Amino acid sequence: MAISSVSIALTGSGGAGVMTAGQVLLDAAAKAGLYGLMAKSLGPQIRGGESAALLRISNEPVQSSDDTYDLLMAVDWGNIERFAAELPLSKDSVIICDPAQGPVPELMLTANPRVVNVPLKELAASLEGGRVNMVGLGLIAELIGLPESSIVDILAAALKKKGPEALEASKAGLRAGQKAAQSITGIVKLSPPGPSTTERWSINGNEATGLGALKGGVRFVAAYPITPATEILEWLAPQLPKVGGCLIQAEDELASINQIIGGSFGGVPALTATSGPGLALMSEALGLAVASETPLLVCNVMRGGPSTGIPTKSEQVDLNIALYGMHGDAPHIVTAPNSISDCVFTAQWSVYLAEAMQAPVILLSDQAMGQSKAIIDKPADLGFIGERLAAEANVENYQRYAVTASGISPMAVPGTPGGMYTADGLEHSPRGTPSTQASHHQEQLDKRLRKLTDFDYGDHWGDIEGDSETAIITWGSITDPTREAIDRLADEGVSVKLISIRLLAPALPDKFSAALKGVKRAMVVEQNHSRQFHTYLRGVYDLPADTITYHRPGPVAIRPSEIVEAVKAWNKGA
Amino acid sequence: MAISSVSIALTGSGGAGVMTAGQVLLDAAAKAGLYGLMAKSLGPQIRGGESAALLRISNEPVQSSDDTYDLLMAVDWGNIERFAAELPLSKDSVIICDPAQGPVPELMLTANPRVVNVPLKELAASLEGGRVNMVGLGLIAELIGLPESSIVDILAAALKKKGPEALEASKAGLRAGQKAAQSITGIVKLSPPGPSTTERWSINGNEATGLGALKGGVRFVAAYPITPATEILEWLAPQLPKVGGCLIQAEDELASINQIIGGSFGGVPALTATSGPGLALMSEALGLAVASETPLLVCNVMRGGPSTGIPTKSEQVDLNIALYGMHGDAPHIVTAPNSISDCVFTAQWSVYLAEAMQAPVILLSDQAMGQSKAIIDKPADLGFIGERLAAEANVENYQRYAVTASGISPMAVPGTPGGMYTADGLEHSPRGTPSTQASHHQEQLDKRLRKLTDFDYGDHWGDIEGDSETAIITWGSITDPTREAIDRLADEGVSVKLISIRLLAPALPDKFSAALKGVKRAMVVEQNHSRQFHTYLRGVYDLPADTITYHRPGPVAIRPSEIVEAVKAWNKGA
Amino acid sequence: MDMLTAEKLTAQDYRSDLKPVWCPGCGDYAVIAAIAKALAELQLPREDVAFVSGIGCSSRIPAYSAVYGFHGVHGRALPIATGLKMARPDMTVLVAGGDGDGFSIGGNHFMHACRRNADLTYIVMDNSVYGMTKGQASPTTEPDWEGSKLTPDGTHITPFQPLEIALSAGASFISRAFSGKPAELTRQICEGVNHKGFSLIHVLSPCVTFRPEQRAYKDKVHEEWRPTADRTEAFQKLMADDGFATGILYQGTKPPFRPEMGVPATIAEIEAQFAV
Amino acid sequence: MDMLTAEKLTAQDYRSDLKPVWCPGCGDYAVIAAIAKALAELQLPREDVAFVSGIGCSSRIPAYSAVYGFHGVHGRALPIATGLKMARPDMTVLVAGGDGDGFSIGGNHFMHACRRNADLTYIVMDNSVYGMTKGQASPTTEPDWEGSKLTPDGTHITPFQPLEIALSAGASFISRAFSGKPAELTRQICEGVNHKGFSLIHVLSPCVTFRPEQRAYKDKVHEEWRPTADRTEAFQKLMADDGFATGILYQGTKPPFRPEMGVPATIAEIEAQFAV
Numbered sequence A, B: 001m002a003i004s005s006v007s008i009a010l011t012g013s014g015g016a017g018v019m020t021a022g023q024v025l026l027d028a029a030a031k032a033g034l035y036g037l038m039a040k041s042l043g044p045q046i047r048g049g050e051s052a053a054l055l056r057i058s059n060e061p062v063q064s065s066d067d068t069y070d071l072l073m074a075v076d077w078g079n080i081e082r083f084a085a086e087l088p089l090s091k092d093s094v095i096i097c098d099p100a101q102g103p104v105p106e107l108m109l110t111a112n113p114r115v116v117n118v119p120l121k122e123l124a125a126s127l128e129g130g131r132v133n134m135v136g137l138g139l140i141a142e143l144i145g146l147p148e149s150s151i152v153d154i155l156a157a158a159l160k161k162k163g164p165e166a167l168e169a170s171k172a173g174l175r176a177g178q179k180a181a182q183s184i185t186g187i188v189k190l191s192p193p194g195p196s197t198t199e200r201w202s203i204n205g206n207e208a209t210g211l212g213a214l215k216g217g218v219r220f221v222a223a224y225p226i227t228p229a230t231e232i233l234e235w236l237a238p239q240l241p242k243v244g245g246c247l248i249q250a251e252d253e254l255a256s257i258n259q260i261i262g263g264s265f266g267g268v269p270a271l272t273a274t275s276g277p278g279l280a281l282m283s284e285a286l287g288l289a290v291a292s293e294t295p296l297l298v299c300n301v302m303r304g305g306p307s308t309g310i311p312t313k314s315e316q317v318d319l320n321i322a323l324y325g326m327h328g329d330a331p332h333i334v335t336a337p338n339s340i341s342d343c344v345f346t347a348q349w350s351v352y353l354a355e356a357m358q359a360p361v362i363l364l365s366d367q368a369m370g371q372s373k374a375i376i377d378k379p380a381d382l383g384f385i386g387e388r389l390a391a392e393a394n395v396e397n398y399q400r401y402a403v404t405a406s407g408i409s410p411m412a413v414p415g416t417p418g419g420m421y422t423a424d425g426l427e428h429s430p431r432g433t434p435s436t437q438a439s440h441h442q443e444q445l446d447k448r449l450r451k452l453t454d455f456d457y458g459d460h461w462g463d464i465e466g467d468s469e470t471a472i473i474t475w476g477s478i479t480d481p482t483r484e485a486i487d488r489l490a491d492e493g494v495s496v497k498l499i500s501i502r503l504l505a506p507a508l509p510d511k512f513s514a515a516l517k518g519v520k521r522a523m524v525v526e527q528n529h530s531r532q533f534h535t536y537l538r539g540v541y542d543l544p545a546d547t548i549t550y551h552r553p554g555p556v557a558i559r560p561s562e563i564v565e566a567v568k569a570w571n572k573g574a
Numbered sequence C, D: 001m002d003m004l005t006a007e008k009l010t011a012q013d014y015r016s017d018l019k020p021v022w023c024p025g026c027g028d029y030a031v032i033a034a035i036a037k038a039l040a041e042l043q044l045p046r047e048d049v050a051f052v053s054g055i056g057c058s059s060r061i062p063a064y065s066a067v068y069g070f071h072g073v074h075g076r077a078l079p080i081a082t083g084l085k086m087a088r089p090d091m092t093v094l095v096a097g098g099d100g101d102g103f104s105i106g107g108n109h110f111m112h113a114c115r116r117n118a119d120l121t122y123i124v125m126d127n128s129v130y131g132m133t134k135g136q137a138s139p140t141t142e143p144d145w146e147g148s149k150l151t152p153d154g155t156h157i158t159p160f161q162p163l164e165i166a167l168s169a170g171a172s173f174i175s176r177a178f179s180g181k182p183a184e185l186t187r188q189i190c191e192g193v194n195h196k197g198f199s200l201i202h203v204l205s206p207c208v209t210f211r212p213e214q215r216a217y218k219d220k221v222h223e224e225w226r227p228t229a230d231r232t233e234a235f236q237k238l239m240a241d242d243g244f245a246t247g248i249l250y251q252g253t254k255p256p257f258r259p260e261m262g263v264p265a266t267i268a269e270i271e272a273q274f275a276v
């Protein structure tokens, strides 16, 4: 069933502190026993640029952003034209803004929302050390019915170092906001939280990916910073030394990917994180990992492309390069988490897959997932730990690339007596000796493919939910809005099956056919311009003859209602 | 109709001079008015390694290597196991070898060829300055009926600098070989050449590609050497200064691709040449060329992969990366010549396409085409010259990325007054200003795709030959063996239509449907392990329901008979 | 067009109307101002100048000028500029970027551009940090700087010495300036553009957001260097350098790199080599 | 295993049974011999040594040894070796390759490896040419060498100075040897391996196929350098260098790069940070 929730957008120029306010709001909601999600809309400026904290809070788990914002609080209107499209409103929306910032821009009024003027700046200025964002926070909290105590708790923790005056000033701001809220009526209040049964986490997708990798056994990381992947690295850097690992910052992505090849050759599960431009630079070395059969995990957090594109915004656009970006016949593994919570599992599983199959795994996350923070139930741990088939010491006639039935050959970890071999990116004999011989090439190509296609992936290939003749096939961050769309359609009596593919490559036609069982028609949903996912599916699988797609590029998030509408239009034969 | 020809393999270790002998044989055949083709099988060694010159000579144009060799002359048997698979023989084949080199290896005898022992080394040693390869050359020429005079002409030209003694020594060797040939009977002789109507060229695929690019207007080249692409560069380096251009050797492929972006931004049609590993390193900058709309041509000469793979051998394995190797939605152009002769046209046309659409073109050639030399009729010149839509001076409010109906926007060449703009790989407004705005992103994505899909490619999308309900769909260097296979099938009354796609991307469904007109079933032929072409076709086009593939990896060339057999097996329903 | 008008171009004429994305107080504002001033001093027609950069806060600079520009990808400004200059020797080519762009990911091109000595002027805005990606250590960051979450205990790595490397690699003009002293910076840019060959202008340009302590650069810099053409002397100066000496360190005379021109031929003449 | 046997390992024990692809007479034969000899001198257990390389004739070398090896891609030997050493500090890591691999495509990693000063021993077989791709100019090629079809009139580019760059970048051990003097080469390899930090051993190793004139190196080299820990002194020696001085130029004392270890924690303890 579709959930009831409140959605709030806080916007303002960089210095205005809307991100801080949003974060406090989310944390306070968590404190109050609620669930929530906070996405970020960021501009290119480092400081002083336009930005928006995009929240949704509910007493039930929040899967996705909602269609429109119930409340939009604009601390100012700076550069609003640049991201207005990311702030959908309806006639039921309420804009809260400061008349001192000038009239509400026309393009915010197209949906005919209610406008409420509050002199935010003036209120803040009237207080000692008063800050606009605190006034706004108090106002919002009061409007949606978030208890003051939970906010004060969060602020107290955050401002501990700054001393009691800072907290008092913030409290005064909050109260001024609360007071201002009194005159505003007709705003949906949050339903009170249900009883909490499980431990709740507050985590963003990038942290979740880092955690999953750590749990899977990653102990060596080399990387070069890039938006929006850097937080994975920033989270891992201080954690790794606690578990005997380390992170090094490389001079570039060519170095970082080759460094993790070296670390992994040394027997230590290894990772790098990057985004499109960095992944492109890693293509050659990824091929080396395939040929030399070196396990590794590359977490690619997608952003708008092509080229430098739109670094701070989200799109599912690196599927092509992740699947096909290497020269030669280079079978490898591509995975994609389909929720923030699933980032933990998918990253952990990916380490397991890399190690088990001695192959590179590219995990595709994106800005929308990576930089959004969610209040979630603590994710279950399925216990996947990366472990590779190690060669024993002093095996006679050890062959690193022995042609085995499974395609997986025992790998001697340096230090193993008698296991000495040379890993090679040249085609090679089973022993590893470079070879141009047709039979060696054929058997190594077969083996490198077979080890991936014959592996037992268990039930984790994808999430298949519901049953219907109509299916939506999707992947990654668009899964959650799709789930919500399907829930809403169910409320209206329209049943749709969800197939969200977690293991994008290798292609496993049996799994796909099984997922399609009973399905007569399908809609492929993805967020990019060129239907990368749909084209891929067509290439490697048999889709129902009646298959359509719903896709468009970023940076505007695909909302549940769009998918609902697309399904309805399809049903009507539009 | 299938042609009549003689196929000869000359093998021996590096120093034995088989490549020289092969080259002389080919040149002499040309001199005698014949057509011919010489492929090379090379080992990894720089000197002293195993190698083979693989010739086919005929009085009609030679499209492809034949199924087996009529004659195999082994100067020695060094490392024959490494490339025996590349030397198919039949029971009608004749092995000529020197008993001093030991018995004929078992694996050369499986087809039961006739073995003729000739004491090549002894014969050479008996002559002053005698060389084994000259003895062998004389022997072969005599056996196949190539006039001595044409060989002497070629040798005279080649040995000019070395003085008359060298020529005399060679002649003595030739004569010793001719004499030795007298005792060998039952070898097919060449039919005499028909009357020559057109100018004949002796050219390899890499030279042809370089020439085509030069004719298309390329005047700036930056590159980093790599096997098997280097000859394109080596050919271009001394030619460019003659037409006011230049070539620079870069520090790596990241530099070379960005250097040609710079040169092309400057208004000069630009090219680089590389192979798989280098192409992988160029991925990021290719995306920049897409986003900044900078025309350029990358000639990628494929070799065995993945990773360093088999640098000296051929495979059609970089299709995936050429089509899909960039991050983001990055529409671009991929072309492929389908014969040595067509390298001239396709390279020239590719420069034209790049310039006309302000987009990067990746041209896919391969080792088999690039390093093979052919005697061909002088290719026709269709007159495609690269020219871009230039912005005029002092246009008011000049918008570099103006959204036009064709998707092509006038480009100001630096130096044009009033045309100053900043090219950008960030998403941008029509003016070029970086933008994160959804509408700008959508309209630029649309435009960059539209300019490619709406372009008028004329008749050059592919070569469509014959008419039948059965079609073979192929591309690149496998086209010529396919042509010969189809000719042979026709001789047996089986008609097959050929669809050889020259413009691999963008996908043009109308062209494809038109090509498929009347076709009920199709076979996709390609030389790689993972059916890259077939998967691509499935993804972007509607193939007949009855479509099968014939594919396998290198390094062994796909021979006409394999395709013939595959078609027959298919016809039998096997 | 510019050439025909009698009026002199002002610094403002070399600026575009775009508002920089930079933080208030960023050192880079002074750099674009100095570049515009230098171009005005040199009175180069705007259409004959191209300005190439990579990615970073500093690399945004071309769009803030009114000459031809190319905002490329991270670390590849020098190859783009090199290609442009080789293909279009008539253009004046400026290149700019940050310490991360130029010395980390772009380090190889930097070295080889110095060696090649094409006639480019390369302005590096060095703030010893990755500004754009929010504050990681760059090659020139002090080994004990603990301000980055990626290297919370400092990098423990010897800082990169841009001028030493440039000198070793063969750059023919090497100078250092401080964005807070715009007149000297302007002068160096003029000299660099006038110099025939590869010019490195190393600009200390504070990042007020992630390295606020760099505001103190103004008290640390000292004008010191006068140009020498003697590499040994230049090395000696660098051995004594505290990182804050400014001026032109070295100006050599080796000729700029230019590909050779050939004896003209037509395509038909070139094709003749293939006839049998 | 090796440790337990009483018998000493001989140089031969460090060699594999593969026949090199090298041309007869190639300088690299002496280099693999010297490496095997040095390892025997050091009596390092074979399984505790790893040998990493890129692509080129010279880069084929790991497979000719009997230790663990990684034959990577062109130009990336140092990153692979660095990653291995960081993840496995217990291993002795050798790195080798050619002048093209190390100074052209791999130049950035070379510079940053010198800076980082991880405990690696890097042996560059410099023949001033790309052997494997059949004779193009490399960064160390003389500007007037006309032997390559890609640069038929010579490169006109200042040769790359590996030792100067290494010194500028911060390498803590720098030496030069000649493959034709294997005893000195062996000694330098031993010293380099024993040195704690990044060691560059620059080996003049003739390419008899594309640079046959390099056979004359044997008449040009002169043993000259004794190690100093003074960078200025080392620079002075380089200023006077004719490219053929051999010996250990510089040996500094800066500690090798090692990532910090942390206070141990369990995953559960780490996860606790996310609980609300």
Ligand SMILES: Cc1ncc(C[n+]2csc(CCOP(=O)(O)OP(=O)(O)O)c2C)c(N)n1
Pocket (backbone or CB within 6 Å): A224, A225, A226, A227, A253, A277, A278, A281, A308, C055, C056, C057, C058, C059, C073, C074, C097, C098, C099, C100, C101, C102, C125, C127, C129, C130, C131, C132, C133, C138, C207
């Ligand atoms: C291939 C690639 N890797 C990483 C990035 C992310 N990135 C953008 S700018 C930058 C560093 C900028 O530092 P610097 O060059 O010093 O410029 P500043 O912002 O300090 O002026 C990085 C790592 C990128 N855009 N592309």
Ligand SMILES: Cc1ncc(C[n+]2csc(CCOP(=O)(O)OP(=O)(O)O)c2C)c(N)n1
Pocket (backbone or CB within 6 Å): B224, B225, B226, B227, B253, B277, B278, B281, B308, D055, D056, D057, D058, D059, D073, D074, D097, D098, D099, D100, D101, D102, D125, D127, D129, D130, D131, D132, D133, D138, D207
């Ligand atoms: C990315 C990439 N670019 C180019 C090549 C081709 N290539 C192989 S080895 C080599 C140069 C080798 O020169 P060097 O390192 O000096 O080794 P040498 O053969 O002289 O010992 C080149 C350019 C490649 N393998 N990979």
Ligand code: SF4
Pocket (backbone or CB within 6 Å): A046, A047, C021, C022, C023, C025, C026, C027, C028, C057, C058, C127, C131, C132, C206, C207, C208, C209, C210
């Ligand atoms: S982050 Fe630093 S370098 Fe970037 S604009 Fe702000 S002050 Fe300047």
Ligand code: SF4
Pocket (backbone or CB within 6 Å): B046, B047, D021, D022, D023, D025, D026, D027, D028, D057, D058, D127, D131, D132, D206, D207, D208, D209, D210
């Ligand atoms: S080409 Fe030169 S470097 Fe390569 S193996 Fe032969 S002699 Fe040695």
Ligand SMILES: [Mg+2]
Pocket (backbone or CB within 6 Å): C056, C098, C099, C100, C125, C126, C127, C128, C129, C130, C131, C138
């Ligand atoms: Mg910086």
Ligand SMILES: [Mg+2]
Pocket (backbone or CB within 6 Å): D056, D098, D099, D100, D125, D126, D127, D128, D129, D130, D131, D138
């Ligand atoms: Mg070399």
